[in-house]
Amino acid sequence: MKIAHISDAHLGRQQYHLPEREEDYFQAFAEALRLAKGADAVVVTGDLLDTRRPSTRTLLRLLDILGETGLALYVVGGNHDYSHLRPDETPLRILDKVGAARLLCFQEADLGGVWLYGACATPRSKADEYRERILSARPGSVLAIHQAIEGVKARYPSAADEYTMPSRAFSGVKAVHIAAGHVHDHGVRHLVGALWAGSLEIWDSAEFETWDWRKGKWELYQEAAPKGFYIIDVAGRAASAKEVLLRPRRRMVKLRVFLDEEREAEAAFEEAAARFDAPGAVVKVELYGDVRGDLRPSRHAAAFSRALYVDVVDRTRKPSHAVARVGSAYEAVERLLRERLGAGADAVVKALAHARDGDRAAARKIMEEWLYAEVDRA
Structure with a gap:
């Protein structure tokens, strides 16, 4: 029995407000399904969908893709497309009702001699309840989850993430394999036996191909994060996983420019445009160093004429205008936010930091996730 394990497609996400990036997410999902043609399920x-309130266009596009596959599709609710407080208010129910996919939310399915048990995203505050439910899975089942687990080494999410389960929640689980979602890093494993397929597309600039400008030259800091899925081959009481990588659909580049003096910026951007200004590319530039003059990020962004999207963020320190956080007005505002908003203050502070850095899409996403969580708790 071969099961294609796909995760975190986030369909409908318009990264950086670019319709081209929304299309990239759909194309990555469609390609994964094409490459999974030989699987039994x-x-x-x-997180098949990026939100519990997807547009009609997003749902129709998804149904078109699913209608072309002919594969038996099973979905688990993620924290983006499912809420444990309102389990019936998920677009995944629509897919289930029309027969496009079967939603497994603390339920099992017989795939033909192999049992699949799906466990929807659950906050860590419900760890004991979660453990009881997954222990009900038949021994030897494939367990499909949408959680991070304490101790997993990944870029995102952090240990403080609401959907990071303690390892003890999986104590006594007798699954032949744990197929996991929520962590976007492809190929991450945990000692409890979990394997994360990762997101199908680049999620944020932490996963970009990254280059550093130091001492007058560009040096590669990291390759773009790999993306793909797994074919889980289950035979009796054993399972093996075969990696399937997806080809990058678009060049996503982060350039970190470390300046010793202002005039270096001109040379850095001239060479950057020659090397990284490709048609359809997404380019994020971050400027660092102690620079007194005005670097004018918009002027430097204009050096890229062929890229789809360019964002230049000035992170340089300007001594004459430096503001200390300790005892400053900034600290007072942050303290006031925490007093008035409680847990929501962290979301507001993070969103403000992203907005200050020019990443409005990330700021908006943080605020939307917090607001949706507030509605669910109401």
Whole structure:
């Protein structure tokens, strides 16, 4: 029995407000399904959709893609497309009702001699309840989850993430394999036996191909994060995982420019445009160093004429205008936010930091996730 393990497609996400990036997410999902044609079934371990309130266009596009596959599709609710407080208010129910996919939310399915048990995203505050439910899975089942687990080494999410389960929640689980979602890093494993397929597309600039400008030259800091899925081959009481990588659809580049003096910026951008200004590219530039003059990010962004999207963020320190956080007005505002908003203050502070850095899309996403969580708790 071969099961294609796909995760975190986040369909409908318009990264940086670019319709081209929204299309990239759909194309990555469609390509994954094409490459999974030889599998007996496909399981999506959460966040098939980017929101519990997708547009009609997003749902129709998804149904078109699913209608072309002919594969048996099973989905688990993720924290983006499912709420444990309102389990019936998920677009995944629509897919289930029309027969496009079967939603497994603390339920099992017989795939033909192999049992699949799906566990929807659950906050860590419900760890004991979560453990009881997954322990009900038949021994030897494939367990499909949408959680991070304490101790997992990944870029995102952090240990403080609401959907990071303690390892003890999986104590006694007798699954032949744990197919996991929520962590976007492809190929991450945990000692409890979990394997994360990762997101199908680049999520944020932490995963970009990254280059550093130091001492007058560009040096590669990291390659773009790999993206793909797994074919889980289950035979009796054993399972093996075969990696399937997806080709990058678009060049996503982060350039970190470390300046010793202002005039270096001209040379850095001239060479950057020659090397990284490709048609359709997404380019994020961050400027660092102690620089007194005005670097005018918009002027430097204009050096890229062929890229789809360019964002230049000035992170340089200007001594004459430096503001200390300790005892400053900034600290007072942050303290006031925490007093008035409680837990919501962290979301507001993070959103403001992203907005200050020019990443409005990330700021908006943080605020939307907090507001949706507030509605669910109401």
